[in-house]
Amino acid sequence: MAMVLGILSASAQSQMGEDYADHNKVVNVHAQVRADFILDYWDGNLNKPTSGFKGKYINLILDGHINKHFYYSYRQRLNRAPKIESFFDAIDWVHLSYRPNKHWDISAGKQVVGIGGFEYDRAPIDLYFCSEYWNNIACYQFGASVSYILGDGSDRFMAQVCESPFNVGHKDYLFAYNFMWFGKHDWFNSIYSLNASEYTAGKFIYYVVLGNQFTFDNFRLQVDFMNRATDEHAFFFKDFSVMGELSYMIKDKVNVFGKISYDINDSGVEGDYCVMPGTELTRVGTGVEYYPLSGGRKDLRLFAYYSYTWGVNGNTNGALQDRQHMGAVGVKWDVDILSLTSKIFKKNEKAEN
Secondary structure, X not given: OOOOOOOOOOXXXXXXXXXXXXXXXXXXXXXXXXXXXXXXXXXXXXXXXXXXXXXXXXXXXXXXXXXXXXEEEEEEEXXXXXXXXXXXXXXXXXXXXXXXXXXXXXXXXXEEOOOOOHHHHOOHHHOOOOOOOHHHOOOEEEEEEEEEEOOXXXXXXXEEEEEOOOOHHHOOOOEEEEEEEEEEEOOEEEEEEEEEEEEEOOEEEEEEEEEEEEEEOOEEEEEEEEEEEEOOOOOOOOEEEEEEEEEEEEOOOEEEEEEEEEEEEOOOOOOOOOOOOOEEEEEEEEEEEEOOOOOOOOOEEEEEEEEEEEEEOOOOOOOOOOOEEEEEEEEEEEEEEEEEEOOHHHHHHHHHO
């Protein structure tokens, strides 16, 4: 199974219509860049292919509104060359959405696969070391989704049908069916999901994902539990992952954090291509981020982090290895290239009223 086919640069929530309100913006063009210097040691030996100066991400994002009901979003990964057989391989998402009113949202195109949890949902340009599961899930696929937003916007429910993340090489006729709940309630946010994905024709792997975020003043705690199961073994606690991160922001300038992830697959049967049978891995780490710009701006970020992994990986080509030390320093910056606003929509709204 190849490494993750795409890395989110914005949360799945924002990609599915959270930013509908300002529909007078016709075109927004935005770029994101991140570069790291990495030292990656496996069992005391420097892993040279994954060490050194690495250009991690360079993304071009284009989004906006066609009118007050239709909007679009497109992201191209410039650090990944498209293949001749599929130009879309280098495109993370490109979708058109229709919002007839403030409650309903319908979208189609290449989308983020609707899987829950905050590690999965967060922008990976803001992540430094993740679980074995995260490193192996193909999180962008073609499909369609329908969302219903409750009156005050605090809860959103989404149903999605898309190509299976295990649709390797785009040659298999495999599908995934996803149902999600996004909740925003004062100090508690949730990203829960129920998922059924074909891993081979007619056979499914099922997810129950409970993503929880607790915010108190400048502290933020994110805890995810993901249970995976096929029809071939007991449903709960044979194949699962737990991810947790605690962070503290100091005066909008410095963010310190610690993180732990635990992946295990004790099922003994095929079906989970992200966390292979025979895997039991623990990863712990810490890091710091510094935002040098004034006024609370987050356009420029300097960072450093370290993680240590131990255990057994049932995938010999997996991302995490026993007795793996990884440390890095780096920089990330955002650039707003262009933003165009139209007054035509406002005139049309007045005429309709």
